Amino acid sequence: MLVIVVVLSAGAFLLTSWLVSAKEAEIAETQTQNAATLAELDQEIEEIKARKAEEERLRKLEEAKKTAAAVIANPQKSSTIDASTCNVSGTHNDPSQIDVLVNKKHCVQPLSYAPTDLVTAYGATLSAKAITQFKKMYEAAQAAGQGFSVTSSYRSYSTQVSTYNYWVGVSGAAGADTYSARPGYSEHQTGFVIDVANASGSCALDCFGTTSQYQWMQKNAAKYGFIQRYYKGYDDITGYTAEEWHYRYVGADVAQDMKTKGVKTLEQYWGLPGGKY
Numbered sequence: 261m262l263v264i265v266v267v268l269s270a271g272a273f274l275l276t277s278w279l280v281s282a283k284e285a286e287i288a289e290t291q292t293q294n295a296a297t298l299a300e301l302d303q304e305i306e307e308i309k310a311r312k313a314e315e316e317r318l319r320k321l322e323e324a325k326k327t328a329a330a331v332i333a334n335p336q337k338s339s340t341i342d343a344s345t346c347n348v349s350g351t352h353n354d355p356s357q358i359d360v361l362v363n364k365k366h367c368v369q370p371l372s373y374a375p376t377d378l379v380t381a382y383g384a385t386l387s388a389k390a391i392t393q394f395k396k397m398y399e400a401a402q403a404a405g406q407g408f409s410v411t412s413s414y415r416s417y418s419t420q421v422s423t424y425n426y427w428v429g430v431s432g433a434a435g436a437d438t439y440s441a442r443p444g445y446s447e448h449q450t451g452f453v454i455d456v457a458n459a460s461g462s463c464a465l466d467c468f469g470t471t472s473q474y475q476w477m478q479k480n481a482a483k484y485g486f487i488q489r490y491y492k493g494y495d496d497i498t499g500y501t502a503e504e505w506h507y508r509y510v511g512a513d514v515a516q517d518m519k520t521k522g523v524k525t526l527e528q529y530w531g532l533p534g535g536k537y
C-alpha cells in the first residue's frame with residue numbers, strides 16, 4: 261500500500277515538474293516571438309516614417325517646381341522681386357561685361373538674362389570672356405600638382421528660381437535668404453563664376469578652405485583674373501558669409517590691383533553698396 265502511494269506521489273511530482281517546465285518553455289518561446297514582433301513593428305514604423313518624409317520632400321519639390329514654372333512664365337509678377345528697383349546703379353550694371361556688380365542690392369537686369377557666349381571646358385560653363393583665363397588657371401593648377409574640380413558654374417535664371425523656391429518651401433523665405441540667392445541676384449547667372457572643390461570633388465564648400473588647392477588659388481587666381489568673392493568678416497558689405505569655394509572672374513587688371521591694394525570686396529573696390537536685400 262505504502263509503496264503504491266509513494267510511486268503515485270513520485271509520478272504526480274514528475275508529471276507536475278514536466279508540466280511546469282513545458283509551460284516555462286512555452287512562455288519563453290512566446291516572449292521571444294513577442295520581442296521579434298516588436299522589432300518588426302519598430303522597423304515597419306521607421307520605414308513608414310522614412311516614406312512619409314520622402315513623400316513630404318517630393319511634395320515640396322513638386323510645389324517648388326509649380327511655383328518656378330509660374331514665375332518663369334511671368335517673371336515680372338514674381339512676389340519677391342521688383343525688377344524696376346532691384347538695380348538702380350548706373351555703372352557696373354551690364355551683366356555681359358566683366359565689371360558687372362551682382363549682389364543683394366544689384367540684381368542682374370533683365371532678371372531672366374542669359375549670356376549668349378557660353379562655352380564649356382573642364383567641367384565649367386562660362387562666358388567666352390572668362391573661359392580662356394579659366395582654362396589657363398585650371399591647367400596651371402594641375403601642372404603645380406594642385407588640380408581642382410568645378411562643382412558649379414553658370415546657373416540659369418530658371419534653375420535659380422527652382423532652387424530658391426525649393427529652399428523657400430523647406431525653410432521659408434527668411435530662412436532661404438540666408439543661404440540661397442533669389443533668382444536674378446546670383447552671380448552665377450553672369451557666367452563669370454565658378455565654385456571649386458579639390459580634384460576628386462570630395463572636399464567642397466567649407467572644406468575647400470582647408471586644402472592646399474585653396475592656398476594655390478589664393479596665391480595664383482588673381483593672375484588669371486579670378487578673385488575669391490566672399491571673404492570672412494565682410495558679410496555686411498557683400499551680403500554673404502565666407503565662401504572659400506566661390507571665384508568670380510573680373511579680369512587680371514582688377515584682380516591683381518585688388519590684391520596689391522588689399523581690397524577684399526568688389527563693393528569696396530568700386531564704391532557701390534551691398535549687404536542685405
Ligand SMILES: [Zn+2]
Pocket residue numbers: 412448453454455505506507
Ligand atoms: Zn558660388
